[in-house]
Amino acid sequence: MTEIQIAQSVTPKHIREIAAKLNIPEEKLEYYGNDKAKIPLDLIDEEKVKSNNLILVTAITPTPPGEGKTTTSIGLVDALNISNKKAAAVIREPSLGPVFGIKGGAAGGGWSQVIPMVDINLHFTGDFHAIEKANNLLSALIENNIQSKSRSLGIDHRTVTWKRCMDMNDRGLRTIVAALGGKAGGVPRETGFNITAASEVMAILCLATDLEDLKERCGNIYVGDTWEGKPIFAKDLNAEGAMAVLLKDAIKPNLVQTLEGSPAIIHGGPFANIAQGTNSIVATKMGMSLSDYTITEAGFGSDLGAEKFMNIKCRAAGISPKTIVLVATIRALKYHGGKSLKEITQEDVEALVKGLPNLDGHIEGLKSFGIPIVVSINAFSSDTEAEMQIVKEHCEKLGIPVALSYGWEKGGKGCLDLAEKVIQSANSCTDQFYPTYNLNDSIHAKMEKICQTVYGGKKVILSDLAKSQLRKYEAMGFGNLPVCTAKTEKSFSDDQKRLGRPKHFDIQIREFEIATGAGFIIPIAGKMLRMPGLPATPAAEKITIDKTGTIEGLF
């Protein structure tokens, strides 16, 4: 069975039944059809947030086969519910763009999926669309002010860093010259589009604590400078009120369900490279308010996802996980041990052992946060008994609990061992996490602490451009922001070819960007693509729908 066949083989329960499991009064539900609902922020209960068992699911360095963080998160929440624990999954919304590019969604896999899968992967409840409109309204206001005779702020159009966005893989929009067509068309300038998930508005939505905070953050977005070099923010254009109006529903978390009927809250989907890569603070707090165990995940490997989850999200939200689940696959470890994609489905104990240092690197980095760790091996049919034994013994030697998880194949039943170990581990956690750096460290010091503690590297080296940008941003008063590093996810280092556990490397920062609304500074190591293209044969060509509404080709 394909993912979509599995997803469509289960009839979703009415969402009011799922809400009832979380004791949400029915009148609080804002239905979107019968199987999706938005839930209002007044259900967040800060007292309950304090006592909840928050579990972060992260992974080793990602490889082409994929590690299965979302599948593990969903399997785990189903297993916890089977074990009579009140558990909710809180995950990101998938981006529409890649759906039409490379086959694949972000709603779990096999028997550990969230449903209605098609809706979740298409328009869902319109959050991405609302973010896009808020982003692009600001763009239109900037363009209009540059054009204005009577009310000009004197924006030097060459300095405008704010881009439009669209939730579409469209390389043709990456770099454009806009505002052509003569005097009525505006002032021509080079600009471009980001994919919506890479928009700062997305990052803001995911860090805002309420609508008022969201509005203020929107006003704080830096858009460019005047001809005199004075920075211009969205609030100088009076943009934040209308942006907040456009986002008034998008800020409410979305309630759906797993295939087994466990509650799943899906909300926000910021990119994991140039943004924080994890669902919204309000969604996480919502899960924590309504359940006893809240399972959440963060994008890419722990060096990117977990680090930002802790230092940016948890710090801002005042929350702390009770356990970190580190997902690995035997296949991926063999890949890190030097094998090619074709070879990793064959037993290869030697390659596996050679790949284990990648796992060790993630364990070491995560240990710095002072939160107990459980390793989850996301099992595949190609894994052999001998291989599994090696990973198990390795983790036991390190004193890290390890579970074999069969979420893809068996759903919650396949993750009961993981659930048990997570419960034990969370019970043992008595402390809050230790952040990697203090906010009053210098930006450079923050980056070096991350590099040394989390990546296992040496120094952070800035280009001349990066140095001058840093001086500018520190002079603007933004030296106290947390850092949100944009780095390849394929290696601990900034070189995507260095698999396994590279040592003795420096991180080269080419340039900085700043997200003054979201509230972080982005050191960019290498080239980050914020607008993907479609592949040679786009998935869109095979996607269709027939008279009866049956969809084909989607996953």
Add this chain to the structure above:
Amino acid sequence: MTEIQIAQSVTPKHIREIAAKLNIPEEKLEYYGNDKAKIPLDLIDEEKVKSNNLILVTAITPTPPGEGKTTTSIGLVDALNISNKKAAAVIREPSLGPVFGIKGGAAGGGWSQVIPMVDINLHFTGDFHAIEKANNLLSALIENNIQSKSRSLGIDHRTVTWKRCMDMNDRGLRTIVAALGGKAGGVPRETGFNITAASEVMAILCLATDLEDLKERCGNIYVGDTWEGKPIFAKDLNAEGAMAVLLKDAIKPNLVQTLEGSPAIIHGGPFANIAQGTNSIVATKMGMSLSDYTITEAGFGSDLGAEKFMNIKCRAAGISPKTIVLVATIRALKYHGGKSLKEITQEDVEALVKGLPNLDGHIEGLKSFGIPIVVSINAFSSDTEAEMQIVKEHCEKLGIPVALSYGWEKGGKGCLDLAEKVIQSANSCTDQFYPTYNLNDSIHAKMEKICQTVYGGKKVILSDLAKSQLRKYEAMGFGNLPVCTAKTEKSFSDDQKRLGRPKHFDIQIREFEIATGAGFIIPIAGKMLRMPGLPATPAAEKITIDKTGTIEGLF
């Protein structure tokens, strides 16, 4: 009270109560919150469609004060319900773009509005967003094919007429050079964005009879030519299936309510100049299936809106109105009589009489369709008894029933006289409408028949460019399409300064566009702006939302 204060002073009934008035089973409702629902196409009943009293609301030549077609439509449906007739309004969805530009929505006015007004004017149920994504997916596929080495169709990128779209007033996107940034960025070319309401996908959604027909029409969209001059359609890019998947919910009509709790179906919002300017066929048929009186409207004056409603929409749908309501205001007639905006709130019998020929022109044009007409004077407090008497007597002399309507001030109670006259008129209608032209007339003949019969003009003159385009499109086999004229709405002629009832004019066609998916050819008289800009002081700057969710500055 402002429009938004009036709208927010009424608590909407639960949408299931509104649905019950139309005997829609609750399980058929797809809720979007408690006050909006999508309704499935299988509720359309072709037998009931045949016997329904469809009423088209149109207007005299629009003037800056506005005539109030939507206000009249809503007042009329409320009045019919007061009179114990089962009536539903079926109108267009407003575009988000203008909301942030010039104050004003498209959901009626005063006590004749549809609610929830804020939602309807913002994201509503996401139809515009879905249309935008379907439009832009096709753009991304075109860009990708131009870029492709292995699967190129050989598209000459200079010939691509298909544009991206966005529901935003953003002049900077009107004309752009896209696909810059080197080899990975695509093949640079000049292109641009339309506002979403001006997209052919919007026109298609409004003309499609079901999802299968929608998919086929999407496949038939013409996008440009190969280097050898062969036309390329969306189906050559295998785009139609994925476009239809994106539109699977958007094609379902949306049910809301008037302030007085009458059912209102709001669906689709194509521009009235370069497209058909009226709600979807499926929404109209839905209203006709579920009620006895279906009130609908078409954009701009009757020369544009009613003409396209009849010759494009009714012909395609196989439906025919039983009565046409022609909306006029005393103020607008004085404007057509030569008075300025400042002067028209003062009594001026002479100017009024001078302006009556505009009304006569619309009556004459509408008579050609063979459907009974009722004139509705949308009353304003500045209208005097003497002025009203003149219009009344004038219509009576012409044998046209006339009603004074107070929908803005009094809601349904203000339109009881209109309702009574509409019921009488519809009862008297025994025939189907006569189309202005036959589909097998030549394109030029079709245009001249419209010009002479509906506009009261003489000849249609084609520029050299238009002539060569027409030859091309006829050679491609599209000579049998209906025409969808793009002409100023401010005059019967193609010169917006010629108010009143111009005579002895020709229509100059500058160029043609073709919408092979929607299924019409667009003769363009003058310059049509498909992407508006923001005004000097955009409404967006004053729009905001506070902690309690109260919105200010929107209308």
